[in-house]
Amino acid sequence: MALAELCEKLEETSKRNLMVSVVTAFLERLSPDEVEPAVSMILGRPFPRWSPRVLDVGWTTLTKIIRRLTKTNWKVFSQAFSETGDVGSAVKAVFEASKPYRQATLLEKPLTIMEVRRSFESIAEASGAGSREKRERLVEALLSAAEPLEAKYLVKILIGEMRTGFHEGLMELAVAKAFHVPLEDVQRACMMLGDVGEVAALLKTGGKEALSKVGFRVFRPVRLMMAQTAENVEEALREHGGETAFEYKFDGARIQIHKDGAAVRIFSRRLTDVTQSLPEIVELVQREVKAEKAILEGEVIAVDADGKPMAFQHLMRRFKRVRGIEETRRRIPVRLFLFDVLYLNGQSLIHEPYVERRRILSETSGEIPLANQLVTGDAQAAEQFLKMALDEGHEGLMAKRLDGDYTPGIRGKKWLKIKPVLEPLDLVIVAAEYGYGRRHNWLSDYYLAARDAETGRFLVVGKTFKGLTDEEIIEMTRRLKELAVKEEHRRVIVTPKIVVEVLYNEIQKSPKYECGMALRFARISRIREDKTPEEADTIQKVREIYEKQFLKKGR
Numbered sequence: 001m002a003l004a005e006l007c008e009k010l011e012e013t014s015k016r017n018l019m020v021s022v023v024t025a026f027l028e029r030l031s032p033d034e035v036e037p038a039v040s041m042i043l044g045r046p047f048p049r050w051s052p053r054v055l056d057v058g059w060t061t062l063t064k065i066i067r068r069l070t071k072t073n074w075k076v077f078s079q080a081f082s083e084t085g086d087v088g089s090a091v092k093a094v095f096e097a098s099k100p101y102r103q104a105t106l107l108e109k110p111l112t113i114m115e116v117r118r119s120f121e122s123i124a125e126a127s128g129a130g131s132r133e134k135r136e137r138l139v140e141a142l143l144s145a146a147e148p149l150e151a152k153y154l155v156k157i158l159i160g161e162m163r164t165g166f167h168e169g170l171m172e173l174a175v176a177k178a179f180h181v182p183l184e185d186v187q188r189a190c191m192m193l194g195d196v197g198e199v200a201a202l203l204k205t206g207g208k209e210a211l212s213k214v215g216f217r218v219f220r221p222v223r224l225m226m227a228q229t230a231e232n233v234e235e236a237l238r239e240h241g242g243e244t245a246f247e248y249k250f251d252g253a254r255i256q257i258h259k260d261g262a263a264v265r266i267f268s269r270r271l272t273d274v275t276q277s278l279p280e281i282v283e284l285v286q287r288e289v290k291a292e293k294a295i296l297e298g299e300v301i302a303v304d305a306d307g308k309p310m311a312f313q314h315l316m317r318r319f320k321r322v323r324g325i326e327e328t329r330r331r332i333p334v335r336l337f338l339f340d341v342l343y344l345n346g347q348s349l350i351h352e353p354y355v356e357r358r359r360i361l362s363e364t365s366g367e368i369p370l371a372n373q374l375v376t377g378d379a380q381a382a383e384q385f386l387k388m389a390l391d392e393g394h395e396g397l398m399a400k401r402l403d404g405d406y407t408p409g410i411r412g413k414k415w416l417k418i419k420p421v422l423e424p425l426d427l428v429i430v431a432a433e434y435g436y437g438r439r440h441n442w443l444s445d446y447y448l449a450a451r452d453a454e455t456g457r458f459l460v461v462g463k464t465f466k467g468l469t470d471e472e473i474i475e476m477t478r479r480l481k482e483l484a485v486k487e488e489h490r491r492v493i494v495t496p497k498i499v500v501e502v503l504y505n506e507i508q509k510s511p512k513y514e515c516g517m518a519l520r521f522a523r524i525s526r527i528r529e530d531k532t533p534e535e536a537d538t539i540q541k542v543r544e545i546y547e548k549q550f551l552k553k554g555r
């Protein structure tokens with residue numbers, strides 16, 4: 001209960017200092033066992049971030065359970081949801097409304113942090129035949145013991161929508177304060193252990209001394225180094241002092257591979273465990289990597305029968321799969337390109353310069369290919385290399401500073417990405433949805449359509465909530481409301497009037513829209529007040545760009 005009250009306090013304020021100080025005070029009061037589970041839950045996670053355990057409880061299942069438990073008119077939910085835009089708050093309202101009915105079954109004892117964690121563990125462990133029913137029963141038991149406020153936050157954790165604004169960086173601050181250690185030490189330990197909850201627990205039991213002994217551990221994912229953008233190869237060369245290492249930028253998924261003897265685990269870009277989805281990568285690493293212990297990074301891409309890279313969406317199917325992995329493995333083959341090594345046989349390599357890490361990587365990687373590389377100071381040669389990458393169906397280039405160390409969790413200039421964007425499209429807004437949380441009163445999610453030159457109809461090719469400032473969204477909401485022709489739940493259909501310029505990274509095949517295509521990573525770059533809907537781009541043009549992609553890429 002205390003934890004739910006704490007989350008409520010966090011949600012109510014946007015003052016960061018206040019947030020940090022209430023969490024600090026809370027952490028100080030916890031027993032050692034409670035520290036890691038509490039930190040995880042405050043951040044909206046049932047388990048530490050690196051944990052392979054998942055709850056696998058969907059919103060449909062949850063609604064079923066909540067309806068059964070509360071026997072309340074579901075209008076209460078819908079109304080609270082449209083007022084707050086927050087699922088958790090709406091669940092709280094339903095629980096409150098059902099209090100008189102539930103009184104008889106409600107236990108007097110409040111839920112404890114450890115009980116909730118154990119309950120999450122049982123839910124995650126439910127497997128085999130009848131596991132869905134088992135999970136449902138466990139969730140029902142947990143929620144039936146919850147007060148309305150507790151239910152609010154349990155549901156938020158179950159569906160992964162905490163949104164209190166108290167993020168990981170603030171948690172690191174609170175941990176540093178609660179245990180009286182410098183923030184840098186906490187950050188360093190988090191980088192090594194991959195989880196702030198665990199660092200807090202370590203501090204609680206072992207104090208400063210335990211913290212100073214923390215080093216890399218195999219099977220604890222390390223935060224990823226990220227890249228900033230460079231417009232072109234010249235800028236990258238300039239930024240890196242005249243010479244740099246260009247590598248192909250593959251359009252796949254980044255993975256961090258941990259190996260200890262024969263045991264191999266693979267983590268995704270979000271540092272979740274995806275070992276199960278990539279059995280052939282595990283085998284490859286077991287066979288080829290010449291090191292007892294290692295942490296490596298690379299990119300996996302999906303390829304077609306000819307080995308040509310395929311659109312990113314195919315690869316994503318590999319990650320979403322839990323069952324039928326063998327079958328998908330045959331249908332969507334993947335390839336791995338390695339590009340970094342962070343740790344080798346007991347030694348951290350992150351302070352070594354890029355060239356040295358790359359050398360060590362090449363000695364360790366056996367037959368696994370490394371990302372194609374060109375070290376040069378010559379812009380023309382770099383331009384040629386970029387063209388090669390694009391012609392082979394890849395996304396562009398990365399430029400890596402030769403003397404750059406590996407900086408976990410930092411998006412710096414030691415790595416620069418260069419990817420030519422596709423030509424922007426001018427599209428028409430044909431519908432919009434109200435947003436969530438802070439944006440729940442604004443029409444902030446837009447359906448973008450291209451005109452069919454043959455029929456004159458507007459066909460949706462994508463949806464985005466990205467690109468506009470708050471002020472622009474408020475103004476857009478006002479204009480769209482004037483253009484509204486129909487409201488269905490939280491969606492408003494409007495007369496096609498407003499034209500916006502849209503950037504995107506790729507056009508995917510998609511059954512979602514009538515035209516069979518969808519823009520990936522669409523974002524509005526500006527509002528085209530100067531254009532009428534008749535002057536917007538046509539669906540024929542979208543199809544042309546879509547087809548052009550396959551001159552280089554596999555289908």
Ligand code: AMP
Nearest residue numbers: 247248249250253254299339371398417
């Ligand atoms: P972005 O996701 O646009 O910020 O670009 C950075 C991402 O590019 C990384 O997280 C990797 O997933 C991916 N990537 C592809 N090729 C490489 C490479 N050779 N080196 C580093 N990252 C790469």
